[in-house]
Amino acid sequence: MTSNFPLVIAVDGPAASGKGTIAKALARHYGLPFMDTGKLYRACGLAVRLAGHDPYDADAAADAARRLDPALLDDPDLMSSLNSDYASIVSSHPAVRAALFETQRAFAAQPGGAVLDGRDIGTVIAPDAPAKLFVTAAPHVRAARRHAELAGKGGSQTLEDVLADIHARDARDSGRSAAPLVQAADAALLDTSDLGIAAAVAAAIDLVEKAISARRR
DSSP states (O other): OOOSSOEEEEEEOOTTSSHHHHHHHHHHHHTOOEEETHHHHHHHHHHHHHTTOOTTOHHHHHHHHHTOOGGGGGOTTTTSHHHHHHHHHHTTOHHHHHHHHHHHHHHHTOTTEEEEEESSIIIIIOTTOSEEEEEEOOHHHHHHHHHHHHHHTTOOOOHHHHHHHHHHHHHHHHHOSSSOOOOOTTOEEEEOTTOOHHHHHHHHHHHHHHHHHHHHO
């Protein structure tokens, strides 16, 4: 099914829930441009690290966000576990989120639509998106996924450490004052705890199709 209106698909959820994989699959399925908004915050965190600043320093983080070098989006260290921590911390600063707001909003406002994944897409960046998903999974499932991913890249973190990191990131993301991680009231919930990739993607497409049908009524 194709929509007769700009199809903006907002995909939110916590770390390692599968939202990135699902969002990319939705973008391919509907032929839409895709943005992993988390990479913007990762790049900001990396800029802060490279400059030797404390990620809790709101002014330094905001300055990094305003001067963000696009080349950092392709840095091999962008997706590292250490940089994940920096990204989670800098993203809690209201000034950082404000600095990156327009970039994300402009991407979502493309004529044909777009797919964006992150923490506040359906609530802040694209609150009027016709299709919203909140993708989640049990913490121990997300930790196992992230642990396997890191191990495949040569990481040495224990599963217990990864689980502790998942809990810490959840607390930071959900407890921050600026655009906290929360399910939008009109977002469809997709729990991927017991789903493989193919099943999760199929479920996501079904939810988007239902949202499109509802919009047409």
